Amino acid sequence: MKWDFKNGIPIYLQIISILKMQIAGGGLPPGSQIQPVRDLAMEAGVNPNTMQRALTQLEQEGLLYTQRTSGRFVTEDEEVLREMRKSLSEQYVRELFESLSKIGMDKNEIIEAVRSYQEEPAVKKEG
Amino acid sequence: MAAIVCNNLTKRYGKTTALQNVNLSLEPGRIIGLAGPNGSGKTTLIKLIQRMLVPTQGQIMINGSEPSPETKAHIAYLPDRDFLPDWMKVCALMDLYGKYYGDFDRASAEQMLANLAIDTTQTFKKLSKGTREKVQLILTMSRKAEVYLLDEPIAGVDPAARDYIIRTIISNYNPEALVLISTHLIADIEAVLDEVIFLKQGQIVLHENTDDLRTRVNMSVDEYFREVFKC
Structure with missing residues (x-):
C-alpha cells in the first residue's frame, strides 16, 4: 500500500481515505483481513494511536469489523x-x-x- | 495519572534564563515532539526531567514523584551526543546495559542489531557516526521504561537511517509509556507525533494535539513551526 501524506490535513483522515480507496479499488477485497494496528502504523510511518483512530472510525462507519479473537476485516455488506x-x-x-x-x-x-x-x-x- | 508534570519550572544558568515558568502535563501512551530552534531550552528541559540538572524554581513530578534515583531507573534517556564508553564492543555495551538497567531486554536489542547487520564484536568507536547513533537508539529503546527521553535522535543520520529510527520508535511503542522526542527537524517525525510542544526562548508557546493543530491552522506542523519561528 502506498502512504503519502499531504500537509495541513489531519493524518487520521488521510489514512481513512487511503484505506477507503483500497477497499473501493479491490486492494482490500470484502472479507479480507487488515494487518494489526502496529504493523500498519509501521508501514505507514505514523503513530499507532493515529492508525487506531482511523480504524475505529472505519469500524463505526461499518466498513471494517472486528472479530474478537482473529482480528479486523473488511465488511462484506454490499x-x-x-x-x-x-x-x-x-x-x-x-x-x-x-x-x-x-x-x-x-x-x-x-x-x-x-x-x-x-x-x-x-x-x-x-x- | 500524568507521566510528567512541570509546575512553574524555571532554570537559570547565571544570568541566562534557559527555561521560564514552564507548565506541562504529559500523559503516558503518547509520542510527543519537543520542538524549538537551537538554544530554546529543549535539552535543558530533558536534563531536568532526567535529574541531571536541578530546577532554579518550580517542580517536576514523574509518575507522581519528584525526580530521584528511583524515577531515573524508569526513564530511558538518549542524549544528543555520543555517551557510551567508546572503547567497548557493542556486545559488551549490551552487558553493561543488562547490568545497570533491570528493564533492559537484551533479546530485543540483539534482534534489532541483527536486523541492521551490525557486528556486535566491533568496537563502538570504530563504527560510523550513523551506526553509532543507531546502536545508541537501539540500546535506549530496548529498555522497557515508563518514559523515553530522546534528545535529537535523528539529527545526524541519512534518510534511510531516519526511517529506520522512526520505525524503531513505532515498533517499540508501549501504551503505558511516554516518548518525548526533541528535534528541530519536525517534517521528518511529525507523522508519528500525538502532540507537539513548541519552545521559544525558554517558554512554551504551544502544546497541542498534532491532528487538531493541522486542522486549526490548515498547515503541516512543520510549516506552522517555520512560521512561528521565522527569523
Whole structure:
C-alpha cells in the first residue's frame, strides 16, 4: 500500500481515505483481513494511536469489523460498500467542480468538459 | 495519572534564563515532539526531567514523584551526543546495559542489531557516526521504561537511517509509556507525533494535539513551526 501524506490535513483522515480507496479499488477485497494496528502504523510511518483512530472510525462507519479473537476485516455488506463508493465519487466530483470553478468555468462548461474528455480521452494527453 | 508534570519550572544558568515558568502535563501512551530552534531550552528541559540538572524554581513530578534515583531507573534517556564508553564492543555495551538497567531486554536489542547487520564484536568507536547513533537508539529503546527521553535522535543520520529510527520508535511503542522526542527537524517525525510542544526562548508557546493543530491552522506542523519561528 502506498502512504503519502499531504500537509495541513489531519493524518487520521488521510489514512481513512487511503484505506477507503483500497477497499473501493479491490486492494482490500470484502472479507479480507487488515494487518494489526502496529504493523500498519509501521508501514505507514505514523503513530499507532493515529492508525487506531482511523480504524475505529472505519469500524463505526461499518466498513471494517472486528472479530474478537482473529482480528479486523473488511465488511462484506454490499450495501455499505455501495454507499462508500457513492460518497467517494461525490467527493471527487465536488473537488472537480471546485477546482474548475476556481479557474472561472461555470457548471455547464464543466459538464461539457467532462463529456468531451469522456468522448475523446486520447487528445487530452499532457502537453 | 500524568507521566510528567512541570509546575512553574524555571532554570537559570547565571544570568541566562534557559527555561521560564514552564507548565506541562504529559500523559503516558503518547509520542510527543519537543520542538524549538537551537538554544530554546529543549535539552535543558530533558536534563531536568532526567535529574541531571536541578530546577532554579518550580517542580517536576514523574509518575507522581519528584525526580530521584528511583524515577531515573524508569526513564530511558538518549542524549544528543555520543555517551557510551567508546572503547567497548557493542556486545559488551549490551552487558553493561543488562547490568545497570533491570528493564533492559537484551533479546530485543540483539534482534534489532541483527536486523541492521551490525557486528556486535566491533568496537563502538570504530563504527560510523550513523551506526553509532543507531546502536545508541537501539540500546535506549530496548529498555522497557515508563518514559523515553530522546534528545535529537535523528539529527545526524541519512534518510534511510531516519526511517529506520522512526520505525524503531513505532515498533517499540508501549501504551503505558511516554516518548518525548526533541528535534528541530519536525517534517521528518511529525507523522508519528500525538502532540507537539513548541519552545521559544525558554517558554512554551504551544502544546497541542498534532491532528487538531493541522486542522486549526490548515498547515503541516512543520510549516506552522517555520512560521512561528521565522527569523
